[in-house]
Amino acid sequence: MHLRHLPIALAIVISLLALPTAADTTKPTPTAKELIAKSKPEEWRTPDPANLLYMQLPQGRVVIELAPDFTPLHAANIRTLVHEHYFDGLAIIRVQDNFVTQWGDPNDDDNGDKSKIKPLGSAKAKLPPEYTRAIDSKLPWTPLPDGDVYAPQVGFTEGFPAARDPATGREWLTHCYGMVGVARDIAPDSGNGNSLYAVIGQAPRGLDRNLAIAGRVIEGMPYLSGLPRGTGPLGFYTQAAQRLPIISVTLASDLPPAEREKLQVLRTDSSTFAAIIEAKRNRRDAFYTLPAGKIDVCNIDIPVRTNPP
């Protein structure tokens, strides 16, 4: 068997590689796929359709799960915008390499035609920041043991990567790959969810606590990350033809159940997720002979499955 296609991502079938070799003196750590295969049905959650956005792009569908427990006012405003079809016909306006892909109203921008700005309908134009929240000890918290450069504590709660500061009693979602943030102007209350961005590069953790995070892309990230980078300042597309049109953004709860995606997300407070974290921290197999013994909060993919058994 030829394996000239390494390195191998952790979420992928490592069994291909688990050939016994001199270097592989220990039993290979299980792969995420192997651990997921042994997971129990109750370890998976079906996201509330009222928190799921289907963003239809020409190439395919992006599914975003909102995080109303962290940003309730933004979630409500985004639901209003989506319910009233605000995003339909808008566009991907910015792709800045190793940073973010952003979408919204092309006219609501420096070079836009202000006379054509799409009205917000019933949605609010301004919202309180919602950058952090008080630590809710009633909610499950799955801490990581290896520390973090940016925060006193990091881990997972309610299916999202997060950070905590016991000294201030605050917690916040972290700007990991695939997290969806709320673009804003200078004023902290100027974000309303009508322009959103997804992280497509190295986690820009310096944004943490400076911007509101609305949720996470749980399906279709390649449709946002694999786009041509904008050549204008900040990665904005300089010509209308470069922008990728948004066909529609729909709230799953606005669709009949039969038309909703059959998606489940592994509970971040499940034993299988804990096992995946441990396997990734200590990955050892025929290929990875030197386990890191550590893991960064932004290096752990939260498993999502479609059409669950």
Next chain:
Amino acid sequence: MHLRHLPIALAIVISLLALPTAADTTKPTPTAKELIAKSKPEEWRTPDPANLLYMQLPQGRVVIELAPDFTPLHAANIRTLVHEHYFDGLAIIRVQDNFVTQWGDPNDDDNGDKSKIKPLGSAKAKLPPEYTRAIDSKLPWTPLPDGDVYAPQVGFTEGFPAARDPATGREWLTHCYGMVGVARDIAPDSGNGNSLYAVIGQAPRGLDRNLAIAGRVIEGMPYLSGLPRGTGPLGFYTQAAQRLPIISVTLASDLPPAEREKLQVLRTDSSTFAAIIEAKRNRRDAFYTLPAGKIDVCNIDIPVRTNPP
């Protein structure tokens, strides 16, 4: 001035945002652009053309700087391959989302036609693994003060992000965004540089010390990161038509000086680079009201300029 295009990447003109506001009670930290504008000529280095690879893709040119002080045998073998035009006509064969873009010989893979594998010419088929090296105290080392999840020490040396372990006396390049690694099979000596990958997502630091890093992309990353993701296992393209052809890979030193890129890289042991690190650690301006006070080794871009004054 309208600024509905936030967040702003740190490397970009923050001056646009440095409007005095109630929240901005302190003098804004300088931007990388502002600091670079005040840099001295001697703070910039012109990479040795013998260490620069020009990879010509249909959309544009990718420039890679080799790191022979870390991986000398791999650098020498890659120079041989490039000098003998090994990569000309090969292809981008794999783009795995949030992981790597990999290029090489499509036939030298599971589904390839083994009878058509391109010969390596004078290059070696196997090389000793050059995953780490003894810490060279004679070389400049710019340490970062905020710790690291994966290594005892992190910083920069000779223009590359790196990590150190004083306990073992070893140092190694870190798998940050844009770093170029050597694909290999299971055997540690099976990598020879004829298949390389560039990191296009969250730094897969678990690869550190398990793979040889040949260098860093210093120009043209968007041509590697903005590609459609492969839909096959591990992000491999499943059809030949999906692969992006490599027109040519040329060693700058094989070109007449007049045909070489006019590129300079900011010295990582320069005071301007130190100032950029500090400004990024403590970024505060009208938009970023809460500085992280910390920085991850993979969150610092090493400035490159073209056609220097």
